[in-house]
Amino acid sequence: MSVEIERKFLVRSDAWKALAQGVAMRQGYLSTHPDRTVRVRIEGEIATLTIKGRTQGFSRGEWEYEIPLADAAALLNDICERPRIEKTRTRIVHEGMVWEVDEFFGDNLGLVVAEIELASETQTFARPDWLGEEVTGDARYFNSSLLKRPYTSW
């Protein structure tokens, strides 16, 4: 297990788009229970199965396993809850820290969130100009919530 410490923000401009190339991601859920989410994800040629526990503060237990691409495709097509989440992830380095900017499509079209992974809950970091309001801990923005109440329905 690793403990995931993440902070999540909206963006306030498209300036991040010029900074790096994004990669397409497709993901779905076998469980969206907040105490135990189970996610299937395909990113490029890599497929993973990820289990996460309940979020406590900025932290969450996480267990991740790589699985065969064909298994992930079958799970996404036949077994995962509908709808699936489709997004483009862009990794941007800003003053030595990696930001992951997720631009959503489909039912969540228009939503863009930027996440940073930290080594501790108190670690400080520089905020890029394009960064907007913090939404860490706002359950509406959990990927598992975006399945049930997509952004376009807010």
Added chain:
Amino acid sequence: MSVEIERKFLVRSDAWKALAQGVAMRQGYLSTHPDRTVRVRIEGEIATLTIKGRTQGFSRGEWEYEIPLADAAALLNDICERPRIEKTRTRIVHEGMVWEVDEFFGDNLGLVVAEIELASETQTFARPDWLGEEVTGDARYFNSSLLKRPYTSW
């Protein structure tokens, strides 16, 4: 993915107990949704994560991955739904076919079921003397159901 074709029976005597040595199993669920169960199991020193789709007839899609024992112990202790299932599994060969006899403890004390895995839905097999009534497809006997409505509550 493999397709699992199983038939499940009760037993009508304890005669199976003299035929082989059982092994202790501990398992819990990250999802008990009938369309997508996700199971964590420790059997001896081997831990697995198993995803199963909806049962159709005697068949069910199944994807299984071995995971580190320490991960499985943490998932069972901290993340899986309560209660967990504790049972002893005894593998018995009868006329060339393997029977798995599961004797349950805890909330399911008193329940014993015998399962056989088949290569096709029409495959025939010899029935041991100790075999009882068939319960294939009876959802009460699914391990995922035994969590919510344990045998001692029937």
